[in-house]
Amino acid sequence: MPVDIDIAKVARLARIAITEEEAAEYGAQLGDILEHAARVQALPTDGVPPTAHPLPIANALRDDVIEPTLDREEVLAQAPERDGDFFKLPPFLEDS
Amino acid sequence: MSAYDVVIGIETHVELRTASKMFCGCPVDFTAEPNTAVCPVCLGLPGALPVPNARAVEWTIALGSALGCDIAAESVFHRKNYFYADLPKNYQISQFDLPLCSDGKLDVEVDGVPTVVGITRVHMEEDTGKSTHMGAGGRITGSEGSLVDFNRSGVPLVEVVSEPDIKTPEQARAYATELREIVLSLGISDARLEEGSMRFDANISLRPPGQQELGVKVEVKNMNSLRSLQRALAYEIERQTKRLDADEPIEQATRHWEEESRRTAPGRSKEESSDYRYLREPDLIPVAVSRETIEAVGSGLPELPAARRSRYREMGLDFEAARLVSAGEGLGGLLEAAVAEGAGAASVANWLTGDVMAQIRSLGTPVEETPLTGARLAELVAMVDGGELSATAAKDVLAGVMAGEGEPRQIAEERDLMQITDSGFIEEAVDRVLAEHPDEVERLRGGDGRLTGFLVGMVMKATGGKADPRQVSEMIRSRAGA
Numbered sequence: 333m334p335v336d337i338d339i340a341k342v343a344r345l346a347r348i349a350i351t352e353e354e355a356a357e358y359g360a361q362l363g364d365i366l367e368h369a370a371r372v373q374a375l376p377t378d379g380v381p382p383t384a385h386p387l388p389i390a391n392a393l394r395d396d397v398i399e400p401t402l403d404r405e406e407v408l409a410q411a412p413e414r415d416g417d418f419f420k421l422p423p424f425l426e427d428s
Numbered sequence: 429m430s431a432y433d434v435v436i437g438i439e440t441h442v443e444l445r446t447a448s449k450m451f452c453g454c455p456v457d458f459t460a461e462p463n464t465a466v467c468p469v470c471l472g473l474p475g476a477l478p479v480p481n482a483r484a485v486e487w488t489i490a491l492g493s494a495l496g497c498d499i500a501a502e503s504v505f506h507r508k509n510y511f512y513a514d515l516p517k518n519y520q521i522s523q524f525d526l527p528l529c530s531d532g533k534l535d536v537e538v539d540g541v542p543t544v545v546g547i548t549r550v551h552m553e554e555d556t557g558k559s560t561h562m563g564a565g566g567r568i569t570g571s572e573g574s575l576v577d578f579n580r581s582g583v584p585l586v587e588v589v590s591e592p593d594i595k596t597p598e599q600a601r602a603y604a605t606e607l608r609e610i611v612l613s614l615g616i617s618d619a620r621l622e623e624g625s626m627r628f629d630a631n632i633s634l635r636p637p638g639q640q641e642l643g644v645k646v647e648v649k650n651m652n653s654l655r656s657l658q659r660a661l662a663y664e665i666e667r668q669t670k671r672l673d674a675d676e677p678i679e680q681a682t683r684h685w686e687e688e689s690r691r692t693a694p695g696r697s698k699e700e701s702s703d704y705r706y707l708r709e710p711d712l713i714p715v716a717v718s719r720e721t722i723e724a725v726g727s728g729l730p731e732l733p734a735a736r737r738s739r740y741r742e743m744g745l746d747f748e749a750a751r752l753v754s755a756g757e758g759l760g761g762l763l764e765a766a767v768a769e770g771a772g773a774a775s776v777a778n779w780l781t782g783d784v785m786a787q788i789r790s791l792g793t794p795v796e797e798t799p800l801t802g803a804r805l806a807e808l809v810a811m812v813d814g815g816e817l818s819a820t821a822a823k824d825v826l827a828g829v830m831a832g833e834g835e836p837r838q839i840a841e842e843r844d845l846m847q848i849t850d851s852g853f854i855e856e857a858v859d860r861v862l863a864e865h866p867d868e869v870e871r872l873r874g875g876d877g878r879l880t881g882f883l884v885g886m887v888m889k890a891t892g893g894k895a896d897p898r899q900v901s902e903m904i905r906s907r908a909g910a
Contacts, residue, residue, distance in 0.1 A: 345703055347511055384504045384526065385708070390716035396446045396483035399453025404464050407471065415562075417462040418575035421513045423561060 337362050432634035432672060434665055435642060436600050437592035440607055441585050442491070442617045443555060443625040444484050450554040450584035451478030451521065458623070462577040470554075470582030472516030477711050480505075484552060484584035485528070485715055486725065487616040491586055492529025492550040493726045494610050502716050503528045505552075505709040514557035514576055522587075524706045527551035528715065534590070534610075535734060536602040540747075545603050546591030555583040586616075592631070592642075597661035601654050604628050608654075609733040609755055621652050628657050634668045634678075643668075644678040648692055651685045660685035663692055736760060743773040752781045758795035759784070765802020771809045779805060783823055787830050798830045808836040815896040821845040847896045851903075854887070854895050858903045861886045869908050880904060 339359040343350045350358065404417065413420040446456055452469035468476035489499055506524035532547035557578040588607065594600050608626060611619045619626040628651055633643035648664055651657040663685075668678055683692035731739075733754055740750035740763070753759045759780050766776040784805075788795050808826060811817040817825060817840055828839040840846050848854060861883060862869050872879040880901055887900045 341703075345509075345705065384502060384714045387713055390502065390714045392479060392713050393482040393485060393715075394453070394479040396448050396481050397453060398448050398455045399467070401454050401465055401467050402471075404461070407463055407466055413573075415573065415575055418560075418577055419463070421559075421574045421576060423572045423574055 337366070431637075432643075432669060433637050433639070434595050435592045435633050435635070436594035436596075436661060437631045438590045438594065438600060438603060439629045439631070440588040440590075440604070441555075441627045441629075442588065442611055442619065444487055444584040444586060445617050445625075446481055446483050446487070446584055448481060449582040450481050450484055450552070451582055452476075454579075454582065456583050457579070458625075460579050462579065465579040466581070470516075471578055472518070472581075478521060478709075480552075480712065480715065481584060484586075485717075487584075487614070488528050488550060488552050488586050489717060489722065489725045490614050490729060491588070491611065491616060492532065493722070494614060494729055494732055495529070495532035495534055495547045495550060495588070497529035497532030497547060497550055499529055499717055499722045499725075500526060501719075502526070502714045503551075504714045505712045506706045507709050508553075509705045509707075512556070513574060514559045514578075514581070516557065516578065516581060520553060520556065521709055521712070522553035522706075523551035526714075528717070534603060534606060536599060536606050538596070538598045538602050543593070543595075543599055543602075545593045545599075548589040548591050550586060550588050553585045553587055555580050555585045557581040597658040597665070600630060600661050601658040604654055604657055606733065612757070613730055613733055613736075615730075621654065624652065627652075630657065630661055632661060632664050632668075634665065634672060636672075643672075644680050646678065646680065647682045649682060649684055649695065652687075656685055656687055659690060660692055663690065667692070740773070740777075743767065745773060745777045749774075749777040749781055752785070753777055756780070756785060756795075762795065762800065762802050762805055766806040766809065767802075769803050769806035771806035772813070775809045775813065776805060779809060779826070783826050784830075787827060791830065799832045800826075800830050804829050804836055811836060811840065815899065816840075816847050817845065818847055818893070818897070821847070821893075844892075844894075846894065848891060848894045851899070854891065854900060854903060855907075857887050857890045857895065858900065858907055861890060862904070862907060872904075872908055883908075 337359055339350075339355045339362070342362070343355070343358075408414045408417070408419070411419045444456075448454060449456055449465075449470055452467050454465045454467050454470055457465050469478055492499055503523060503526045505521050507519040508522045508524075509519045511518055527549040529550035530548065532550070534545045534547060536543050536545055557576050558580045560575045560577075562573055562575060590603065594603060608619050608621075611617050611626065617625055621627070630648045630651070631645050632648060633645045635641065635643040646664060646668070648660050651660050664683070671678055679694075682695045684695045685692050736754045737750045740753055740760075741747070743763075745753065753763050762784070763773065763776050763780060767773050784795065784800065788798070791798065808817070808822055808829070811825075812819060812822045817836075821840065824843065824845060825836050825839050828834070828843070829836055833839050833842075865883065865886065868879050868882060872883070883904050884897055884901050887904070888895055888897060
């Protein structure tokens with residue numbers, strides 16, 4: 333059973349510009365994936381604990397210790413644009 | 429009071445004051461030069477892998493425990509996806525359906541009326557970079573744009589989400605105040621609202637009394653003091669009440685509090701930001717917390733503000749003094765030390781909430797960093813209570829102590845501020861003043877009580893202000909036979 337996907341919205345959320353042909357193609361592919369997921373979802377899983385992660389381990393933590401940082405010039409050299417010691421971006425308004 | 433039922437929930441973000449960031453070893457340092465406390469992880473460079481900070485996990489458990497939450501045996505991280513220029517990975521690592529702590533509560537009190545505010549969850553996440561907008565002609569290149577400093581990117585954040593149990597702006601403020609005091613007592617954050625190390629966002633909706641369904645929710649942001657939190661909510665209640673009264677719809681939106689004009693204004697909302705497409709963070713494995721760890725963190729908690737306040741009440745402080753001493757950094761320690769030296773708790777609290785707090789404010793240093801100790805405070809209080817020092821002189825002595833001039837008694841002697849308790853000397857002065865003012869003495873005997881004050885003043889002048897006015901006053905009345 334085909335799954336209905338608003339492919340234009342998915343593309344917009346991911347900031348990907350796609351053509352109508354591509355939308356049809358990706359829509360079909362995503363639909364296949366969702367159909368597969370629906371089949372898995374239909375399996376009886378009563379009594380099976382949910383899996384949080386495929387690896388049977390936990391707590392890969394680090395101590396609260398300061399490590400070396402990058403050189404600012406090297407960092408800002410990667411920026412499309414800089415302004416003094418800052419990354420410069422096209423204007424956006426809302427302060428976080 | 430609104431004619432509608434008001435429903436408020438508060439989301440609080442607390443920046444932890446760990447040494448390093450949440451998922452990398454960059455320092456948490458708000459004084460660092462822009463873009464110097466950064467590495468591939470917090471810049472979101474391809475291939476960089478996050479590793480959670482163990483202390484941040486522990487502190488989140490501590491806050492959850494202090495709020496009476498259940499601590500999850502296993503909790504996982506999620507990616508919260510949105511595009512924003514201060515978010516270099518285009519997702520924030522946060523927690524979603526399996527937060528570290530959930531289902532707690534916080535007791536608050538407004539004008540003696542207690543309320544319980546449920547805590548939905550306490551979870552871990554990371555802060556974003558910091559952006560500054562420049563208009564055209566801005567800083568260096570002279571063109572319009574936004575400047576981003578990623579030093580804050582990846583700083584550990586704890587988010588505390590309350591249940592929508594809050595009904596008034598005053599309760600909201602009391603909730604925020606109490607939560608901040610708990611955070612401070614745990615020592616996990618500077619919790620400075622003005623600087624953004626503790627931030628409150630409020631969700632508020634109104635509905636007609638009796639209606640089950642909730643009204644349209646408005647999120648209010650950008651309140652950087654406890655007072656503005658209260659004001660912003662009061663403003664929103666008024667604004668929404670007017671619209672509802674006029675049958676106008678409330679728009680579901682994020683609004684920003686503007687402190688100068690004291691109003692909220694619609695913010696430019698993040699486009700379709702509600703669709704965060706949470707997904708399990710594949711780069712991180714779960715955090716498992718053993719029962720032993722939960723118990724150890726729980727039993728290692730310091731005394732929480734509510735318990736401290738009630739202990740101070742039992743020591744004899746009134747409600748307000750208990751609140752002030754408990755909340756004031758270092759004041760509780762001084763109170764307890766001074767009382768241990770034998771001083772009366774209420775007298776000590778008077779000094780702490782009055783002159784000591786005023787001195788700290790004018791010195792601008794934490795009380796722990798001044799030479800004031802419990803023993804010195806106890807001595808000062810004893811000298812005043814024993815009539816050796818007038819209340820006015822004691823203020824000077826306190827200033828001297830806090831300026832590092834030495835012990836109270838020594839300062840009082842050096843500054844010649846000790847009251848004369850030698851009754852022979854005072855008697856002599858009283859007799860002389862009475863003899864010099866026969867008319868006034870006559871009127872005093874005739875029942876004009878105001879003359880006592882005048883004669884006390886004359887004696888104080890004659891003794892250079894060093895007599896105890898109470899002792900002088902008694903002596904005048906008995907000598908004059910009034």
